[in-house]
Amino acid sequence: MFLELRNKLVVFDRLSNPFRRRGLLRLADRHPRAYLTLTLSLGLCGYLFLLLFPMYLVFSAASQTVQDVNAIPPRLGFGDQFFVNLQEAWVTRDFQTKFVNSLIVATGTAVRLD
Numbered sequence: 508m509f510l511e512l513r514n515k516l517v518v519f520d521r522l523s524n525p526f527r528r529r530g531l532l533r534l535a536d537r538h539p540r541a542y543l544t545l546t547l548s549l550g551l552c553g554y555l556f557l558l559l560f561p562m563y564l565v566f567s568a569a570s571q572t573v574q575d576v577n578a579i580p581p582r583l584g585f586g587d588q589f590f591v592n593l594q595e596a597w598v599t600r601d602f603q604t605k606f607v608n609s610l611i612v613a614t615g616t617a618v619r620l621d
Contacts, residue, residue: 569593 564583568576571586596602 570589575582
């Protein structure tokens, strides 16, 4: 009796999974959109990385000293000089005028005067 039951289970297993696929391949057999979902998810993660990593580098470099920014290999962590660098850019580099000019151009572009 045990052998008959075992033979029936083996036949059922071969019918339900004829290529003996396991894991993700078997999931794709059961759910045909699994590959599409996985591909789109990985693509979205890659796109977000490409979008956000440069912004991370900008804010990371803005919070470091000049020596840390120019070091090889560069430090990817945040420093403690963000407000010092911001104050220096605002006062000594005439950042206020350039910022107001950029704000006017960005507002004009966003509003789109027709």
